[in-house]
Amino acid sequence: MSIDDQPTTADPDIRASEARPDTQGAEDGRNLFRGVGRAFGGALLFSLPLLMTMELWQLGHTVDRFRLGLLVLLTALLVLGLARVFGAGAGGTGFTGHLVDTGVALLVAVIAAGLVLTVLAVVNPIGDWQDAVSVVAIEALPAAIGASYARSQLGEGSQKGEAAGYQHELFLMAAGAVVFAANIAPTEEVVLLAAKMSEVHTAALVVLSVVFMHGFVYSVGFKGQEHADRPVHAFVTLTVVGYVIALAISAYVLWTFGRFDGLGMVAIVSETVVLALPASLGAAAARLIL
Incomplete structure (x- = not known):
């Protein structure tokens, strides 16, 4: 065998393989x-x-x-x-x-x-x-x-x-609405507030919730604020649709917890609108931070 054919430890790849221990398993464990x-x-x-x-x-x-x-x-x-x-x-x-x-x-x-x-x-x-x-x-x-x-x-x-895309936005809003609705739906305050509100109060709360939801995402300068090239389109397809999602999730959570049992339609709508206020803010927050 010639001198040129003999392996040498000067080879950088050989030195690296000899000097570097197998730490992949330990690193995976730490990451987990x-x-x-x-x-x-x-x-x-x-x-x-x-x-x-x-x-x-x-x-x-x-x-x-x-x-x-x-x-x-x-x-x-x-x-x-x-x-x-x-x-x-x-x-x-x-x-x-x-x-x-x-x-x-x-x-x-x-x-x-x-x-x-x-x-x-x-x-x-x-x-x-x-x-x-x-x-x-x-x-x-x-x-x-x-x-x-x-x-x-x-x-x-x-x-x-x-x-990604439109469905992505809607899903994130649903997730944010779930978190906020689930944290408030079990409380008695939702029932008490709905019982005190008239139809005018309920309608005003719907408008207020939509305004808050749209403003948080597009107007007040929170980190992650979005820019709408087509404001009317964004309002209809994202804010209004997002509020409908918040309403649906609020109604479902309240139904799950038995809040609708024995109630008439007016009381059901009032409770849903009350809970949709925090749910819609949760949906808006999800769009900002997720």
Whole structure:
């Protein structure tokens, strides 16, 4: 063998392979840990108002089981949609990756809600696990959205999702409306306010909600403010449609929590419009920050 054929340690590739340890597994573990930590923080941030709301503890014991099951199913579908919109998390890309991210977000949400409620002595998972499951299932709605958002959007090098365009905007508004509506719908104030309002008050609140919603996105200079090349088109296709979405979500959440039981149409409309005020602001906020 000639001198030229002999391997030499002076080769930079050989030196790099000898000197560099295999740290990929450790780095993946750290990334997973950080991602789960962000998800836990996001779950608490979005759900803490509900976790400390007495009316929701009571609803967990009385809510219709069919409505509760439907809420859980729709929560899972919403989080799956957010995984697609927000982009790849630890689960990777593609539908399988989005399913993994959805499962992680839901699991973290349940653990976060269950842990806080247990420490606060609201639920007893061992002595009364059935009621504990019901309460945690309701509380997991905003927690799962917060976990999904935090894992994908608040991490280093977060990736953009696959969805874009008009449907993307509408979906984000729906997600924002869900968070705000779910945090307020269980309270008695929605019922009391609706009972005190006349038809004139209800109509005025609709107008006020739409004005607030449009102004927050286009006029007052918040970070992320949008510019409308066609103001009338944007008002009709985004603000008005977004408010309709907020109304629909408000009605659904109130129905789930039994707020419409035994009421006439006027009272149902009034309660929906009252809850749509925060829901529409949540939809506007989602467009700004997401």
